[in-house]
Amino acid sequence: MAEYTPVGLENDTRPITALTHSGNFHADETLGYVILHYALAPHGDLKGRVLGESADDRLRFERSRAPDRIGAADIVFDVGAVNEPARGRYDHHMKNKPLRDDGMPYSAAGLLWKDYGLAAVRHLVATPVDDATAEAIWRAIDGSLVVPVDQDDNGVAKMGKLSLADIVSACGPAWDTAEVYGVQEAKRREAQGFANAAGIVAAHLTHMVDRVRASLKAADRVVAAYEQAEDKRILIMDTGMPTEKVIFERDLPVVYVVSPAGPKQWNVKAVPPVRGDFGQRVSLPEAWGGLETTALAKVSGVADAVFAHPARFICGAGSKEGAVTMARRALEIDAASRA
Template sequence: MAESLLLVTHGGSFHCDEAFAYAILRRALPPGVLAASTLARTRDPRAMEAADIVWDVGGVFDPLRGRYDHHQRGAPVRPDGTPYSSAGLLWAAYGRDAVRAVLAGRGGEDIVEQVWADMDEQVVRLVDLADNGQRPVPDFGDEGLDRAARIADGMALPYLVDALNLPWDADPADRARAEDERFLRAAEIAGTFLDGRIEQIRARIAAYDAVLEAHGRSTDPRVLELDRGMPWQGPAHDAHLPVLFAVYPDKGGEAWMVGCMPPEPGSFAQKLPLPEAWAGLRDAELARVSGVADAVFCHLNRFIAAARSREGALEMARIALSFAHRTGREGGEH
């Protein structure tokens, strides 16, 4: 008989942190234990006293007793002084087990630790900040850009979860039951996001060695030749490779892409954009202008292009390099 646990968080409306925390627990606990366990959303002190794990309610932080609240005086903070939410507290206690479960043996403990740390920095910490009213919205000093940043921030996971709460004037026959159902839906969405980000980080880590190996085989160190699509910009940046373009097959296998290297990860700029004369052209017109017979596409912003063959894509990269060399702009940022 599997161990049965009583899991308790507060009832009523919910935030991202407790829904995300429940998603963490659902992955960290052994399947048999999870199946035999019960979730109670309540503020009843007797239920909290009887519970095995309590989070986001109760006014106590004591991992040895399975208590993970962050609302009381003296609540734990991160080493840099920023506050935890229940998501961060559960991630610290159960996150590594959750990562192991999602990876299912694809990587040793060093990979588990790296994925856990990256998730903590890139996702969980932001959930913690949001729950404590410290959302890091950038200040561009421009009214339009600041408004766009606030709108984009409003589509982040904490607000998506918050949108699943019942509106104040909803009048279901059993409000508590309806709120519980919505909480479970929110935890499901948060869990899907959690799984996807863990997989993305694992894939990025796996891509690092593959990118270095492919770069060692590439004819020109400025043109990274890949046999399959993968996250290549981050590894190329981290390894300080002199890459300006990458050539790789698209996911459908119908074309070969020429991607430009940004000056830094996440940037929409390019160290060297594709030739200006190619911008926005397609098919026969692009083939005529570029001189590459099977060229099929060049984005208007010149950060990516495509040809029908690997040889055609490589030729486009070589031509782009020769244009830059003639104009003295190779390696510059535009």
């Protein structure tokens, strides 16, 4: 977080001109532009501003390498060979690159996220959140999206094919566009490509922020459900939501998670031994695997049993009570088999 007030955040009315370089564009400067959009002028025209079609907008945006345009802009990023955030300069191409605390070089987007990310998050969330939640979202997006962009843009590690970086690059015109269509058309296609890329990045960032917000909400509910559980090995959730992250981060001894899978079904899902892995801490009973309805009800003793997957990591019943009973009986059968 900044120890100074970043340019444009001192008030919300002063017109701000932001500039990045022209020519080939990447995930770095595209994400940087999107961050500034949400931090400073979230109601503006994201694409129209790039294409020069948005006149009434607090944030003005340019793509140029001309020294006079760079000097005149309020915020300059990924160009200019200067990193002085207090006066709106965010380049990272100099010999002494700006570094994170762990030594990782920042990209321009990383530098902008450090200063403007929290303001962007507050505009991206659908409903207001408290300071602690906003900062938690900011940190989560920093680790999951911004750091990979830092790594990719600095040649530390590629994001890979079909990554955000690859998709952004694919929005640019082909190398021979000027040769085939002429210089003016090449410039038009480059601007349109950047605008399209910005739209993609903006949608991705918006969805990521909302998913992180929901993940934090889920964490609180998972912890509350665990604290109320009679048998700490069985986590009963009244709403379907991600639970595995919290279980492993907090080292909870949960074996089965019971949650609704629709209006007429509740599932029992086995927790894997390692987060994201296949396998189960305790597999469902071997005799249940692959059975459905009547056959499963007969073997399990649960009248409204619906199914048990052949891999024995999930099963279901028609009611919450039936699913909880299946979880308890699975644990009893496992204990008996070990006796």
